[in-house]
Amino acid sequence: MANQPAPAPAHPAASSTGPLSTGAASTGAVTLSDVAREAGVSVATASRAINGGTRRVREDLRERVTAAAARLNYAVNAQAQATARGRTNVVGLVVHDIADPYFASIAAGVMRAAERHGLLVTVGSTDGRPERELDYLAALRGQRGQAVILAGSRVDDARILRALAEQIAAFEAGGGRAVVISQQLLPVDTVVVENRGGARALAAELAGRGYSRFGVLAGPRALVTARDRLEGFRDGLARAGLRAPAVVRGEFTRDGGHAAMNELLDSEFWDADGIECVFAVNDVMAVGAMTACRERGLALPDDLALAGFDDIATLRDVHPALSTVRLPLAEIGASALDLVLTGTAGMAPRQRRVKGEVVLRASTPGRRPDGSDRSDG
Amino acid sequence: MANQPAPAPAHPAASSTGPLSTGAASTGAVTLSDVAREAGVSVATASRAINGGTRRVREDLRERVTAAAARLNYAVNAQAQATARGRTNVVGLVVHDIADPYFASIAAGVMRAAERHGLLVTVGSTDGRPERELDYLAALRGQRGQAVILAGSRVDDARILRALAEQIAAFEAGGGRAVVISQQLLPVDTVVVENRGGARALAAELAGRGYSRFGVLAGPRALVTARDRLEGFRDGLARAGLRAPAVVRGEFTRDGGHAAMNELLDSEFWDADGIECVFAVNDVMAVGAMTACRERGLALPDDLALAGFDDIATLRDVHPALSTVRLPLAEIGASALDLVLTGTAGMAPRQRRVKGEVVLRASTPGRRPDGSDRSDG
């Protein structure tokens, strides 16, 4: 199989022994020139044969090369490829917490779409801290990722938004694209979730089921998603001619919901207002709240009705079945990636709107004054 | 600030105008030589000033460089850095399904540890298909990742294991390290989960609570984790002098548990054996089974006791509280990363054993013949 004599050292600058001796064969990794040598062709031909891209290679040579590559178990060095090409096959995904079912489902959707495109997904968990979001963005900028998906809700803080916009601009200057999931607060492609509309519709439906006194377990003031849902819900109640809800705030997490529910139960509202139904601004808070109720001996839905938002996978197995606003989470993730990949540098920011669908379940049974049906409609 | 004359084209081969014109300033990305020029130093000095690593740079120059870098908003090109250095700051994580709370928690642990080490995590979801595991491994090999963590349970299939061993060997030949979470079936670092022992202990505890007729919702035959748990449980029952359990198989997922529970309820065992307690080999199956029971009007734990395995986060909010074998999932993830990072090429495979802790809750109340306490002990 010695197809070719060893190529003479024709490199003009390599006539003398180079001053470097960075252990030429130190890492056992097989390189493209190993493959080329094995196949008896130049690296250029080997590259073209394997990559296919730019130009055709005669069939027999192509086969020789692929055979050699297989024999040596060659894997292209993606880093070197990236330096040469100036772009990678990596996309970044930044979430608040990958262990939160909301983000886990979005991530699953992103990954499924990424797989279709032959992309690798690098995930960062920020724990909701905006400065870590910036760090990840910088790191992904270093990676020269094709795209980055910011999946966490934005925080309404001008300073942070400005810093974020700067980082994103830098990222895009480097040839990447960014997409944000949640709300359009930055001049980039955005998958806009209709939080306000969803919450408003939920309020309307709950009002339709006969509830009139509401509590809300709201999230942090600064979190735009949480705020939009609260405001939408308030608006829906107002339109139905109902009194404003009692609002208690907590973290945007399971524990936050648990704590907020306890706080509500301990508050003056609880005694004074005769709250019949509680809306937790997301599902993880809602399930935390359910447990809080249970711990306090409050039976759902008889003593209190409860609704959430998102329709996370967990809900399939909680009892009573929780009313919520369904968001197609995996689809949102996939959609975000598709959106960002179809964009080209310099293109004007686009939007993709996602509507939530109100799903009433057993946790908010009908409550007609005539005392009829209490079961899930 | 024109500190330095434009460097003469001293490159031996670059005497004539290069034939390439790959848009030198096409991508707006700032490079190190931009920074060097801005700071009026050589790229070597700029590199040393920013990276810090190899050698010291005089303080005033260092400051000039970092200031220039900040001014230009420079982000190092990690790809180029990787090609030059021969290693990256990326680790790979391969899971079955990132939306499964078990894997999500492990991933969270891995990410937390990765953050501490300044590493980026690339996640792949295989949907349990071993061939996709191989694909990801190949892709990560191309990325020249420092390490790869295989978090899914192994499948007991010699052909697949051999292929996996080959890929891992290639990965390690390229300078990376691999670690497997679950069982030691491959000659690599492994975080071994004591599935058998945990299930055995669970069986003993349940026997101690007075149950004598058991069913098991087992996973796929080939999945080693599922098999070990089944065998451990069987063993535990045998040691307690109890009859072997009725076994129904299902997928290792929530839906698999749901389906398997239905199958059990429809089977001859159910009518003939008088099953008092069911063990689902993992928690997601168990919660699926809970819902199946509820749908069929079976009350837990009065009509049937149920236990799972893993102690996923979801369990905090299911009712009745599910007995299980607790695994420190996030810790396992972090531990896997630490293990693989402390390894050096060529080092003999090491093991880290993780024990499960039996946690009995309300889903398996005491069942003494004397009819006493039924509540959680």
Next chain:
DNA sequence: CAGACTACGGAAAGCGTTTGCCGCAATTTC
């Protein structure tokens, strides 16, 4: 005060690819 160090900036090779251009041979065209 000469000689030996030490400190540190800069030049340039090299990392493993991709890809523009050159040139050779085979084919087509008139």
Next chain:
DNA sequence: GAAATTGCGGCAAACGCTTTCCGTAGTCTG
């Protein structure tokens, strides 16, 4: 049958960085 065209292999520059080696200036030792 000469000229033009096409197909395709190979050379070598380039990607943006790291790191070795070299050389100069400053510092220390005897």
